[in-house]
Amino acid sequence: MKKQAFYEIKRNQPLARDIFLMTLVGPMNFEPRPGQFINIKIDGFYLRRPISICSFDEDSMDIIYKIAGNGTDALSKMSPGQKLDVLCGLGNGFDLSLAEGRRIVLVGGGVGIPPLYGLGKALKAAGAEFTAVLGWQTHDQAFFIDEFSAICPTRVVTNDGGIGKKGVVTDILREISYDYYFTCGPEPMLKAVYDLGGNGQLSFEARMGCGFGACMGCSRKTLGGGSKRICMQGPVLRSDEVLFSWINLE
Amino acid sequence: MDKLGVTLSGWDLENPIIAASGTFGYGYEFASWYDINILGSISLKGTTREPRFGNPTPRIAECCGGMLNAIGLQSPGVESVISEEIPKLRSVFKKKVIANVAGFSVAEYVQVAALFDAVEEVALLEINVSCPNVESDGRVFGSTPESVALVCREIKKVVKKPVYMKLSPNVANITEIAQAAESAGADGLVLINTLLGMAVDPATGKPIVSTKVAGFSGPAIKPIALRVIYQVYPNVRIPIIGVGGITCADDVIEFISVGATAVQVGSQNLRDPCVGRDIINELPQKMDEYGIETLGGIVGRSHR
Numbered sequence: 001m002k003k004q005a006f007y008e009i010k011r012n013q014p015l016a017r018d019i020f021l022m023t024l025v026g027p028m029n030f031e032p033r034p035g036q037f038i039n040i041k042i043d044g045f046y047l048r049r050p051i052s053i054c055s056f057d058e059d060s061m062d063i064i065y066k067i068a069g070n071g072t073d074a075l076s077k078m079s080p081g082q083k084l085d086v087l088c089g090l091g092n093g094f095d096l097s098l099a100e101g102r103r104i105v106l107v108g109g110g111v112g113i114p115p116l117y118g119l120g121k122a123l124k125a126a127g128a129e130f131t132a133v134l135g136w137q138t139h140d141q142a143f144f145i146d147e148f149s150a151i152c153p154t155r156v157v158t159n160d161g162g163i164g165k166k167g168v169v170t171d172i173l174r175e176i177s178y179d180y181y182f183t184c185g186p187e188p189m190l191k192a193v194y195d196l197g198g199n200g201q202l203s204f205e206a207r208m209g210c211g212f213g214a215c216m217g218c219s220r221k222t223l224g225g226g227s228k229r230i231c232m233q234g235p236v237l238r239s240d241e242v243l244f245s246w247i248n249l250e
Numbered sequence: 251m252d253k254l255g256v257t258l259s260g261w262d263l264e265n266p267i268i269a270a271s272g273t274f275g276y277g278y279e280f281a282s283w284y285d286i287n288i289l290g291s292i293s294l295k296g297t298t299r300e301p302r303f304g305n306p307t308p309r310i311a312e313c314c315g316g317m318l319n320a321i322g323l324q325s326p327g328v329e330s331v332i333s334e335e336i337p338k339l340r341s342v343f344k345k346k347v348i349a350n351v352a353g354f355s356v357a358e359y360v361q362v363a364a365l366f367d368a369v370e371e372v373a374l375l376e377i378n379v380s381c382p383n384v385e386s387d388g389r390v391f392g393s394t395p396e397s398v399a400l401v402c403r404e405i406k407k408v409v410k411k412p413v414y415m416k417l418s419p420n421v422a423n424i425t426e427i428a429q430a431a432e433s434a435g436a437d438g439l440v441l442i443n444t445l446l447g448m449a450v451d452p453a454t455g456k457p458i459v460s461t462k463v464a465g466f467s468g469p470a471i472k473p474i475a476l477r478v479i480y481q482v483y484p485n486v487r488i489p490i491i492g493v494g495g496i497t498c499a500d501d502v503i504e505f506i507s508v509g510a511t512a513v514q515v516g517s518q519n520l521r522d523p524c525v526g527r528d529i530i531n532e533l534p535q536k537m538d539e540y541g542i543e544t545l546g547g548i549v550g551r552s553h554r
């Protein structure tokens with residue numbers, strides 16, 4: 001359910017280099033689902049900034065974001081007690097039912113990892129068994145390894161080898177056996193996971209004008225000739241509907 | 251005449267606030283934000299004859315006081331808009347709508363307009379002439395008085411509903427084009443469409459939007475929209491719908507003062523989905539504050 005509301009910042013603290021954890025307190029009556037995102041208005045910027053919900057409870061939600069430009073930089077300078085105008089309940093979220101009875105792996109890269117944590121908590125609550133494979137470019141940007149380890153077997157890779165294995169997430173995926181994946185991260189990583197084959201769900205990013213289906217800014221071609229609005233019919237797409245080569249097909 | 255009511259070519263609107271084409275989806279996307287029946291009307295996303303994906307992404311960039319877009323007229327095609335989107339909108343919106351007509355040839359404009367003309371829910375046809383003429387020199391129809399007049403005349407031959415030409419501001423003399431549209435039989439004008447702009451990544455020097463140049467909209471373009479309406483108003487007799495950077499009731503009063511009969515709210519819907527409702531709620535208070543009895547009474551007062 002889509003809702004617009006004001007949320008009070010309860011904490012806004014660094015987790016790793018350029019990575020922040022923010023807790024927002026406010027109405028949680030929008031029936032949040034793992035994999036959904038919020039769209040945050042930041043003073044001085046015309047467009048809102050889409051950020052995934054990491055986890056939530058009855059009266060608050062956590063987001064984890066990276067300073068990627070001026071908007072997220074301004075966000076990182078906000079203090080507890082300040083209020084944010086937020087659009088909530090955006091996007092479809094992950095469909096857990098499709099993974100029932102499967103050997104599940106969660107594959108996250110960088111700031112694609114946060115929504116997988118909320119998903120992991122929901123899977124655990126549902127009694128599912130799953131493994132997490134988390135990757136970062138550099139060890140100083142890693143976060144939430146303990147949190148994931150508390151809910152599931154967790155494998156870590158970094159490109160610089162500073163934490164975990166040196167390499168990329170697909171190195172680990174080749175070693176383990178799974179028959180369903182949930183993945184979120186940079187597009188090249190999503191493609192690499194997809195190219196290994198099998199079934200799963202992939203969460204995409206897109207430049208967004210609105211975040212709720214009004215502008216068609218975020219459209220992405222899908223298999224079979226159609227297209228989907230990543231903000232409304234995504235950000236999560238099933239592996240049997242995604243298309244990676246479409247940009248080159250233009 | 252009541253306080254907020256306005257009339258466009260015989261069509262009575264409860265208030266002058268219309269959602270602008272391309273910034274309001276097919277309307278029903280906003281029904282979860284507020285009861286959209288409060289709006290004067292809605293202009294639907296620009297529609298082409300055939301289904302189109304539009305431009306590659308990224309299609310959106312931010313800039314100071316606004317945004318750039320290069321959606322490239324993504325459309326499911328006119329038949330699907332009529333058979334699927336309008337019925338969906340009808341379930342949440344009881345008033346009549348504006349159909350925004352796009353085309354890459356004169357024949358396409360005429361066909362799309364004719365199909366919408368037959369739809370009961372459509373009150374008015376808004377012709378977006380900011381499309382390239384692929385059968386001629388590839389320049390946008392809106393760039394010359396002759397091609398605007400041609401599109402308008404051919405559409406007027408086959409439709410019964412009022413035809414409003416939505417003009418591009420990316421021209422040397424927009425008054426000349428407005429007059430050409432009026433002479434060709436246009437029932438009204440919609441001023442203005444987006445300006446051509448650009449955003450560049452300072453780290454790489456590369457344009458951010460896939461099409462390099464893109465349509466610039468939002469609060470930053472308001473002074474230009476006001477200027478255009480101010481210049482065109484004394485030179486035509488047909489009504490003007492004003493659009494460009496509107497975010498609040500004061501903006502609406504300013505647009506009507508320079509010559510608009512009604513207004514459209516565009517980009518701000520993307521930032522603040524409830525802005526249409528908020529403006530309508532704020533408008534009567536602002537009118538009282540300025541001693542304005544009816545909006546109809548202040549159309550063009552900047553010229554007096």
Ligand SMILES: Cc1cc2nc3c(=O)[nH]c(=O)nc-3n(C[C@H](O)[C@H](O)[C@H](O)COP(=O)(O)OP(=O)(O)OC[C@H]3O[C@@H](n4cnc5c(N)ncnc54)[C@H](O)[C@@H]3O)c2cc1C
Pocket residue numbers: 037047048049050051052053063064065066067068069070071072073111112114115204205206207208235311312
């Ligand atoms: C559905 C979704 C979920 C996301 N979840 C997270 C998350 O949990 N944590 C996190 O750190 N980041 C997340 N992102 C990416 C985040 O939205 C961008 O990093 C952020 O918008 C950058 O804003 P900026 O002003 O700092 O950067 P700038 O580059 O200055 O932003 C300029 C414009 O480009 C847009 N933009 C820039 N980079 C991106 C991007 N990667 N994706 C989409 N829009 C972009 C901005 O929104 C803004 O409109 C998510 C993106 C999407 C689409």
Ligand SMILES: Cc1cc2nc3c(=O)[nH]c(=O)nc-3n(C[C@H](O)[C@H](O)[C@H](O)COP(=O)(O)O)c2cc1C
Pocket residue numbers: 209215270271272273295296297319321323350378416442443444465466467468469471493494495496514515516517518
């Ligand atoms: C994302 C987006 C899509 C648009 N699509 C259309 C369109 O399909 N047809 C059209 O006539 N105008 C379109 N416009 C232009 C708007 O209707 C409006 O004329 C313009 O944005 C200026 O108003 P604003 O500053 O309030 O946004 C679009 C604008 C935006 C931002």
Ligand code: FES
Pocket residue numbers: 207208209210211212213214215216217218219229230231232
């Ligand atoms: S961002 Fe506007 S439709 Fe998806």
